[in-house]
Each structure stands twice: as structure tokens, then as C-alpha cells.
Amino acid sequence: MTSAALWPGAIALLAALMVVTRDSIVHALMYLVAMLLALAAVFFALGAGFAGALQILIYAGAIVAVFVFVVMTVDSTPEALAREKARLRRGWRGPALLVALLLLPLFGGVGIAVGNADPVPVKAIGALLFGPWAIAVELASFLLLAALLTARHLARWEEKP
Amino acid sequence: MSLIALILLPLLGGVAALFAARLGNNAERWLSVGVLGIGLVVLVAACLGGSPDPRWLAFSRTPWAPSLGVQLLFAVDGLSAAMLALSLGLGMVAVFTSWQTNENSGLFHAALLWTVAASNGVFMSFDLLVLAFFWELMVVPSFLLIALWGHGAREASAMKFLIFNAVAGLGLLGAVFWLGASAPIVTFDAFELAKLARPAGVQTWLLAGFALAFVVKLSVPPFHAWLPDAHTDAPTAGSILLAGLLLKTGAYGLFRFPAMLFPEGYLALAPVGLVLGSVGALYGAVMACGQTDAKRLVAYTSVAHMSIVLMGVSGGVHFALMGAAVEMVGHAFSASLLFFLIGAVYDRVGTRDLRDLGGLQRTAPRFAAVFALGFSAVLAMPGTANFLGEALVITGMFQVNWIYAAIVLTALVVSVVYATRLLKEVVFGEPGPKPVTQDLGSRELSIAVVLGSATLLFGLLPQLLMTPFTPAVDAVLASLEAVRR
Amino acid sequence: MTALFWLAAALFGIGLFGMMARRSLLFQLLSMEVMLAGPALAFVAAGAARGDAQGQGMFVLILVLAAAEVGIGLSLYLRLSRIADVSDVDTISDLKG
């Protein structure tokens, strides 16, 4: 089951790399969709079908759709693309080094005692979310509401910004 | 317990006035008048209620901090009662005087009531630590009155007032601590402390501490420098409280405590008091002749009169003590009347400079008539309480040493010089560059009539004062007599 | 199983790289999505390994967080795009000390 997850996982990794290195935002977005779908596959492979389904529906579906709306406002002329490329080329080494330093202890130190367990039924997730975690869920809903209001407020068109 | 109410009423009334000011409709003013009126009723009830000790009209003892020997020990005799009535009554007068003061009126009335509360505490406390507490407390609201609602260099004057009185208060506090600690069981009960024998030298030093606080508050030269400034820059109500109450606390303290606690020290320091008083009586009178500010002039007359009170208190004979007590009351009314009138002139024309004033006789005849009354009182015309007091002091001085009597008589002569000058510059002559066009209104007239008729009443019916004062005077004489023998 | 955690760490690292290296605001937002995917994977993987529902529960919460973040982030982007050059966030430095 783990090995079944590794292939889509590798795809997700590649796709993620492509996301952060593309010049064109549209391409990056496409790779993001790819990465999300690959992750969904990973989830299915791990037996977390509920998570996988949510990943496809909400992430790859809803969130990316919002991104698409925004991306439509971007002026993506060849000059702009060239400028973006030049910028990336100038300053990728520092961040890369930092990330390597960050990952080094993670790869080196993280070990997880692995056991094989049965897939979790969706019913258990529901019982968890609306049982012991009810307060967390409510807080999350507050967060969403707050985000909604904030977004509406920030994006409102004003004559004089 | 009702005696405590005499302090608590104005104290809490002041807090209430802070908030009542928001209600509008002069709520804080009527509240203050009501509180003071209730205070008068309480005072009368307490004095008529009787007390176990025939020496006192009212007596109350409540433990407060027994481990420190501090208690709320209040006693009222005729002298205290007169002073308390004066404080409450003049408080009312002060409220009516400042009916037009609108700026931050809540705090103004609070400060006014707090001054009354603290001086009430001084006038009846016989626990010395509580006395010292009220003594210092008294300074703060008056400081506010001068600093916030005064004129001219009010902050500087208020600071001067505060520094002089707070520093002098340390003398009292130090002596009180010494006294309390020297008793076998720590106590600040003046009656208990009076029973303990002390060497004459110690008594003299302790009395010096007490007297410093009292004499500075009494503003006897050379400790008077704060008074003219404070009076000049204080609002009218502040001047009335200053002249009517605060100076009197000094006189009251000198009257009550030195002979009671330190009879031998009293005898040792009496000549100092007499000399200081006689210098002050002449100095104040001469200084008053040279002032150009009307309020300053009256302030210096206060210095002179309070010096005469000091002489009377230091005299140690019946007439002198009685004269000092009567003079205290007489001066409270006459000085308040003059300060009130000058304040009324200032409100109208915005100046108190004698060179710019004049012509009240022509433009405001009622004003002139009342002014003449205040003028007669400050001159110590027979028929005013001031004359009675000064004549009694002179009589007593003749019994002590004729030189002191001659000095008071000389001061009486000089008083004509400054009083006629005040009258000449303010009432007589042609109206100055800023004439007073508006005569006294009915509110102002009634204040003036109350103050003026009080002066005359106590002058013409002296028994009203002298009968209640007799126990206090006799007590002083008795404790002195015990030592002289 | 460890590989999946390495994968999660790598996804987070890549996202972080994007955050640091890209100067266009939109790219940074995308990178953030990538970053969020890392922990999400780690939670789901751990939950699957233990057979515990909490892993997927956390995923749901992360999902909500991501949704909120995208909503606010994009509206901020729109707002900023009117007053500044959002293709280079380094030009936005009003907080400079």
C-alpha cells in the first residue's frame, strides 16, 4: 500500500518543483492542479478515501478555480515573462540552500514507527469531527466566515484606494 | 458618631459633586449647599445632644488602629462648635459666591467641600495623628482651588502655598510622632498625653514643632510670604476659605494644644509669640499701606490681624485669649466680606489695581454702602466683632506688658491709613478707566448682607461668642495655672 | 512509509523555496499551496499508518485553513495590484526600518 503511494508521490514531487519554477503563471497553475491530483492519488493509495475525495473536490476544484479567476487579470506579456525568468535565475541559489538546510535534519532525524492498519472509515471521521472536535470545527467555520468577510471587504472596489 | 458625619458628609458630598456636575441645572451647587446645610443641622444636633463629660458639648471616641494607638477621637466645645459652624457657613457662602464659575464646576465644588471636610477634622480631632492627617489633607484641595481656578501666576502661588504649609506641617507631624512614641503605651490621645509629665526643655522643642505648623498657617511674619500671593491669585471662594478657615485652623491649633500639652513650653515660648505677633501686627499693617492690588492689601490686613490673634493667644490671660478667639470669628467675616466685594469688582472690570479702580460711589451705590461696612469692620470700629476682639486683646496685653498694648493700639491707628486708602481708591473719586457699571445683584447683595450682619451681630451681642468660648479659655488658663503654681 | 514523510517534507521545502525565490505575489501564493500540501500529506499518512481518524480530521481543518488563506490572499492580491507592482513584491517595503 505504501509502495502504491510512492509513484503518485513522485509525480506530486515533480509537479511541485515545476510549480515553483515556471515562468508563466498559467503553467504553474496547471502543475499545481497536477500536484494536487497526484496527492489525491496518494491519499487513495493510503486508504484515506475521504481525504482524497476532498482533495479533488475542494482543492483541485474550488480553490484552483478561484486562482483561475484571479490569474485572468494578470497581464502576461512576453516581456513580463522574460523579466520573471530573469529574476528567478538571479536569485534561486540562496533559497535553495536554505531549504536544503531545513530539510537536512528532517530527512536525517525523522523516523516513524510504521505499522499497518486498516483503512479508516468515513463514519469514524464524521464521529470525530462532530464529536470531540466539534469546537475545532466551529472555530474553523468562524475562520471561514471571517475570511469571507475580510475578502469581501478587501476586494471591494473603491474610487480612491 | 454624628461628629464623624461632619467630616464624612462634605467628603462624600465632594465626590458626589464631581458627578452631579454632569446633571446640569446647578446640581453640584445645590448639592454642596445641601450637604453643608445638613452639616450645620448635624452640628447643632450633636451639640444639643449632650455628652457624658460636661466639659464638652459633644464627644465621640471610636477605635481605629488600636495597635498603633490611633483612634477617631472627636470632641467639640464652644470654640470648636463656633469654628465648625464658621467652616460650614463660610463653605456655603463660598458656594454662593462662585455661582458663576462654570469651568470644571464639579471638581471645583468637590475641592471646596473637601477643604471644609479637612478643616472640620482639624477643628475637632483630639487624636494628634488624626489631627496631623487632616492638617496636611487641608492643603491639597485648597491648592487645587488656587492652581486650577485662580488668576495671574496661579500655579506659582499655589506651589508657594503648598510648600510653605506642607513643610511647616512636618514640624507638627514630627512632634506628634515623638509624643506618641514617648508615651508608655503608644497613643496619640491628646487627653492622655496631656497627663504625662515632661521636662520643660523637651516641651519647648515639641511646642516649637507644633507652633511652626500653626504659625505658618496663621501667616505671621516672617512666615507670611505665601498668604498675599495665594490670596491674590485665588478665586474669590478660595480667598474666603483661606481667610475664613485655613488661617483660623492655625489660630485654633495655637489656642487649643500648646497650653494643653506643653504648659511649661507655652510659658517659655509665650514671649516669642508676643514679639512675633507685635512685629507682625505692625509689619502687616504697614505693608498693607503700600499695596496696589486690592486683594493683596486685604491679605496684608489679614497678616496684621492674625498677628494680633497670635499675641492674644500668647498672652495667657483671660482677656487676651478671649479676644483672640473673638477676633478669629470677627476676622473670618470681615475678611470674607472684603474678599468677596473685591472679587465682585474683579468679576466686573477684570482688574484689582487700585490705580484703575474708583468711583463706586457714583456708579454703584449699593456696592459702596456694603464696602463701607467691610471698611468699618477692618478698621475695628466699635460695634463690629473685630473691635471687640482687638479691645479684649489690648486689655489682656495691658495685663501682660503695656508695650504690647501700645503696639496693638498703633496697629489700630495704621489700620485707618490702609482702610481709608482702600476706600478712597475703590469707592471714592471719579470712576477709573474701567468703571463698575453694574451694581450688586440680589445674590451678591444677600451674601454681603449675611457676612456684614454677622460681623455686626457678634459685635453688638458679644455674649453670643463669649459665653460659648469661656470653657475653652478657662481650660487654657487652668492648665497654665497648674504649672505657674 | 518513511518515504511518504520525506515526500511531505520535500513538498514543504519546495513550497518554501518558491516562497523565497519567487518575487511575484501570485507565485508566492501558489507556493504556499504547495507548502500546505506537505503537512496535509504528513497528517493523512500518519493517520493511515495508525488507522486513526484524526489524520484525516486534521486534513479537513488544513483544507479549511487553505480555503481561508486563498480567499484572503487573493483579495489582498487584488487590492495590492491597484496600488503597487505585484509582480515584484520587493518593491513593497513600507515597513522598512
Add this chain to the structure above:
Amino acid sequence: MIPALTVYHLLLLVPAPALAAFMVLGLAPVFLHRRLVMLIALAGGTAPLLAMTGMMGLCLTGQCRGVAPIFTLQVGTAIVDLALLLDPLSMITGMTVTLIGACVLIYSIDYMAGAKTADLRRFFALMNLFLAAMLAMVLAGDSIVYFLGWEMMGLCSFFLIAYNVFSDPAVAAGRKAFIMSRIADALLLGGLLLLFIAAGSVRIDALIAAGLALPEGQRTVIALLLLGGALGKSAQLPFHTWLPSAMAGPTPVSALLHSATMVAAGAYLMARFAPLLAASPDVMLVMAVGGALTAAFGSMTAIFQSDVKRLLAFSSISQIGFMLLALGVGAPAAAMAHFVTHALFKSLLFLAAGDIAHSAGDDTSIAAMKGAASRRPLAFAAFTIGAASLSGLPLVTAGWWSKEEVLDAVLGSGGAGRALWVLALLTAVMTAIYAFRPVLIALKPGPVDAHPHTPGLATRIPLVLLGFGSLTGGLLVGPVIRLLGGVHPEMPAYSVVVAALAPLTGLAISWQLSRSPQLADWLAARRLLRQGLQIDVLYQAWFVQPFQRLVDRLSGVHGTTPDPFGAAPVTMMLWLKRQLIDRFRSDGFDSGWMALAGTATPLWAVARRSQSGRARDAVMALAGGTAGLLLLGWMTA
């Protein structure tokens, strides 16, 4: 407290109407119509006369020694018991005062007609208050009421002299009078209080008895203090300077206060305490000599005056000198008899002079009297009668009878009395000289009436009444002296003849003066004498200016520190502050901390560069920090 009423409590009714009139006029805060003001004033002024007449009736029926206690108060061991007293002395003085008061107030109705209502009210209020005060003093049976009246008279005198409040000289004259009489009052108060201590009571009879029991030295001091009070109030040497300036007041004021009644209160005081003074022969001598000198000085100075009112003022000084002379030789009865006649003719002179001055456009100079005989015949006649009485023309005038009594008493006292008698005779000659000078000038032709207002009934009645009194008052002298218990000494005939010749001589000289312009010019040129030897100037230089300099110095007029005595403690505290506090002002600890703070500034400059304000840099720093922490954890694990 309040004792049972007796018939003598009717004495309270004597000053009461005047006091009531004062209260209504002076204190009632309502508008009063002009006529009402006059009516009230008149009632207040004349009712005391009626009440006093009743008391006189009581007195003449033999009940002439009564006390009306008012209230009693215990002060320590002493008793203050206020009372009014009716005895021959107070009866005679009271009658005189009420009579003159009524006449002057009636006269004032007409005289003050030109004044504004408000001023009129003030005038009459003060006149009534004065009358009440004077009567309180006269009828006082104790020193408190006595001094009350005494001081209130001074106060009224001040306000009435300064009645014209817009005139600086008037106000200055008022202040001068008030201050000088206050000095005398202080002396009197001292004397009365010393007596009070000795007696333990304030009743005048008790005071006198206690004073007599005192040792010689103390008694002399007290007598001197009382004499000082009398000299000041009566404007005798050396206090006389205030009276001539006091003529700045309106003429009725001069007539009532500053000639007839208040000024003579000193004589009344001396008569009241006569038994006490009689026990101090030295003081008696001082009083007699002082009185004689003042009489001579006053009459001599009066000769040189150019102003009628000032002339009359010096005349008052001189005549009261006569009274004190009589008192000094132990003849209070003669003194009081002279007080009565003097009050009559001196108020008559003032009232007549006032009317004449009105007709000359309010000019009170002697020169302006020319033509008065034709302008105002009645006033002129009254003035002439007054002058005759003043100079004491024999037999027909009241002045002669009373002056004769004084002269006889002086001569009869023997010893120094003879010298004083000669001086007094000289004074009598000079009195006639100055008294007739204005009369003779008034006979000369002069301008017509400048004041169209003809004198009404209110002017005529007092003039006629007082004129009649000035002529026939001599009949009263005998009874007065008998009532007061005086005896007329048997005198050699020559003294009577000489005394009768003295005024006639003076009249002759005066006649000569008016005929010879050279003499008149010579008189006018004697400035020093006209100004009373310039004693005023001396006082100015000796007392007023040094006092003013002292005041100026103390109040910092010339750049000195104002209020030096009060500034002393402040200066001392500031010096202490400089010495103690300023020395520790540079605080070592504080400067250490400040240095530390100073080094932090460059550090801050470096540190602030790290704040680029770019979000990416913040993210990088965050990532670096996290990486560092993780590496640390990994390597140490």
C-alpha cells in the same frame, strides 16, 4: 440678662429715631423719593429733641440721677454692663446736641436742595448716624457705649468731610481727620481699658472710683491718656491741624460736627472724668496751660484767615481751648456752660456763613462777603449776633456770660491762674478782632445775589432760633452751673471790668483794620501765621513722609525687595537648596545609565538596517531560524 425697665429706659428713645432714620436712609435697598428722604431725615433729626426735652423734664423734677442698664455680661472676673446714664451733665449736653442737631438738619433741607437724590440720602443718613452716635456717647453710662459713640462720630466725620467724594482735597482732609482722631482714640481706648482692668467694670462711676484708688503714677498715666483722647477729638494743640482742613465738608457738617458738638466732645470727656482728673494736679495743669495756649494760638491764627470757614474752624479750636482751660482749673461747670453757648453761637455763625456763601456763588472767602448785608439781611444779622456772642460783647450776648464764668474760674484758681487769666484776656481781645472782621467786610457794598434761590423757611427758622439763643443764652449760664454743682467764685470788680473791656478793645481794633487797607494787606501777607505756623508742614515732614518712605521701601517701589521680611525665609530656603541640593545634582548613577543608553544608539543604527520591510526577507529569516533550530535539535539529539 435684660434688667427690668425703668423710666430711665426712655433714654433709649433719644438716639433711637436718628439711628432708625440712618437705617432706613442708608441701608434700605429701595428707592426713596426725594421728599420722603427729607421727611425721614427731618423726623430722625428732630425726634431726639422731643425725647430729650422729656428727659429734661424728668431731670428738672429732681430725678436727675438715673441709670438705664442695657445688658450685663461676665468676662472672666470682670463685668461688662452697658447702660445709659441720665445726670445733669448728660442732660445739658444732650439737650444742646439735640437742639443744634435739629436746627442743622432743618437748615440742611434747604441748604442741600441742590444735591442729587442719592447723595442727599447719603448725606442725611450720615448726619442721622452722627446724631445717634453723639447722643449715645453723651448718654453713655459705661465706657463701651461711650467709645462706640466716640468712634462712630469719627467715622461719620470722615465720611461727611469726604462727602464730596470726587474732590481729592476733601477725601484727603477726611483721611487726615480720621487718622489724627484715631491716634487720639487709641490713647483714649488705652486709658479706658486700663481703667477697666482696675475696676473690673465698665460703668463710668466705677471706673472713676477705681481710678482714684490707683497709685499716683498709674493714675497720672491714665489721666494723660484720657487727655490725649480729648485733645485729638477737640483738635487742640498738637492735634489741631485736621480741623481747618475738615472744612472741605458741606457747611451743615461743619456747623454740626466740626464746631458745635463733635469737636467739643473732648471737653465733655474731660467733664465726665473730671473727678479722676482732679486727682492728678499735674495733668490738670497741663490741660489748663494747653487749653490756654490753644485758645491763644487759635484766635491769633484766625485773625489771619482769608476764608470764613477756616476762620471759624480756628475759632472753634480757640473756644474749645477755653473750655479745656476751665476744666484744667477745676471748673467743669463753667466749661460746660461755655460748651452750651459756644454750640449755639458757633452753629449760628456757620449756618449764616453758609447762607451768605450760597448767595456769593458758594465762595467762602471773606472777601466774597462784601455786600452780604444787603443781599441776605437775615443771615447777616444772624452772623453779626453770632460774632458778637463769640467775642463776648458784655451783657447782651450769651458768650459774655459763659466766658466771664471761665475767666473768673481761671483767676480764682490762683497760682498759675493769674498768668493764664492774662493770656485768656489777650485771647478775648483777639477773638473780637477776628470775629468782627467778616462782619465789617460784609457791610461794605458788594455784588448782587449770585444765587437766585431765596432762603426758605427751613433756613430762616434755625437762624432765628439760634440767633435768639445766642443773645439770651446767657440766662441759662447760671442755672447750668448750679445744676452741675459749680460755684461762682467771688471776684474783685476790676476783673469784671477788664474782661468786659477786652472784647470792646478787640472790636475797636477790628474796626480799625477794616478801615485801613494797608493793615489788611499786611494781614494778607502773613502766610506763615495764616497757615497756623505751618505745623501741618512739619507733621508732613516728620510723620507722613517717613511713613510713606517706609511703606515705599517695604513694598519695593524704588527697586528694593518687596516685602523683605516675608522674603527672608524664602531666600534662606533657596540658599539652602543651592548649598545642599544643587551640589548633588550631577548624579553618578544616572550618568552611567545615560552612557549605556548612548552606546546603544550606533547598535540601533546597525540593527535597523535588517528591517528591509520586504516580506520575502522576513520569510527567509523565518526559514533560516527554523532551519537553525532544527539543525541544533538534530545534532544534539
